[in-house]
Amino acid sequence: MEPPSQKQPDPDDVIFRAARPSDYEEINAIANLPGYRFGTLRLPHQSPETARKWLENIAAGDVSLVAVKAGKIIANGGLNRLLGRRGHAGSLGMGVHDDYRGQGVGSKLMREILTIADSWLNLKRIELTVYTDNAPAIALYKRNGFEVEGTHKAFAFRDGSFIDAYAMARIKE
Numbered sequence: 001m002e003p004p005s006q007k008q009p010d011p012d013d014v015i016f017r018a019a020r021p022s023d024y025e026e027i028n029a030i031a032n033l034p035g036y037r038f039g040t041l042r043l044p045h046q047s048p049e050t051a052r053k054w055l056e057n058i059a060a061g062d063v064s065l066v067a068v069k070a071g072k073i074i075a076n077g078g079l080n081r082l083l084g085r086r087g088h089a090g091s092l093g094m095g096v097h098d099d100y101r102g103q104g105v106g107s108k109l110m111r112e113i114l115t116i117a118d119s120w121l122n123l124k125r126i127e128l129t130v131y132t133d134n135a136p137a138i139a140l141y142k143r144n145g146f147e148v149e150g151t152h153k154a155f156a157f158r159d160g161s162f163i164d165a166y167a168m169a170r171i172k173e
């Protein structure tokens, strides 16, 4: 079988590449946007150092991607592969810049991550948690084969009150 060749991207295309430590300021700026924070576990005023340390410590076997449009990082996401007897599983996280939501970026990023999980890592199970009121995220996950397995009660404290989260997973048959 011939290896596929890479097509030249259009300058306006969204492209994906590995996140690198030098991306820390852009990624941190996205994590500090109010919409991104509302859907994730980020605190207000997360320091750039926090993002830098995280990016410098991504483990071998993990996948950490950024989506780039016209030279600007507009989303990040990836998979943390679990260890030992849970080595067939990975935990997925993702987030899109507040100004680029609802434009299909999250769907493309999900496809990119799932292709790596299915075709290169052969992961059986991908799991995630999502706040029960995050309708766009839940819609995206269900569309990509994730099912709700249960509800974590008072999973996180968010902007003055506790919020539940669904445990969702996708099993590769």
Ligand SMILES: CC(C)(COP(=O)(O)OP(=O)(O)OC[C@H]1O[C@@H](n2cnc3c(N)ncnc32)[C@H](O)[C@@H]1OP(=O)(O)O)[C@@H](O)C(=O)NCCC(=O)NCCS
Pocket (backbone or CB within 6 Å): 035, 036, 037, 038, 039, 040, 094, 095, 096, 097, 100, 101, 102, 103, 104, 105, 106, 107, 108, 129, 130, 131, 134, 135, 136, 137, 139, 140, 143
């Ligand atoms: C959740 C998130 C990743 C989705 O990415 P996105 O680029 O906005 O998503 P897309 O545009 O690809 O798709 C969103 C889908 O939700 C749907 N949607 C939007 N608002 C909705 C709503 N209120 N109820 C139900 N579905 C909704 C859209 O119609 C779209 O589905 P479609 O493609 O079938 O039309 C993004 O909004 C985000 O990063 N939010 C902040 C951080 C976060 O919540 N991360 C997830 C943590 S679990």
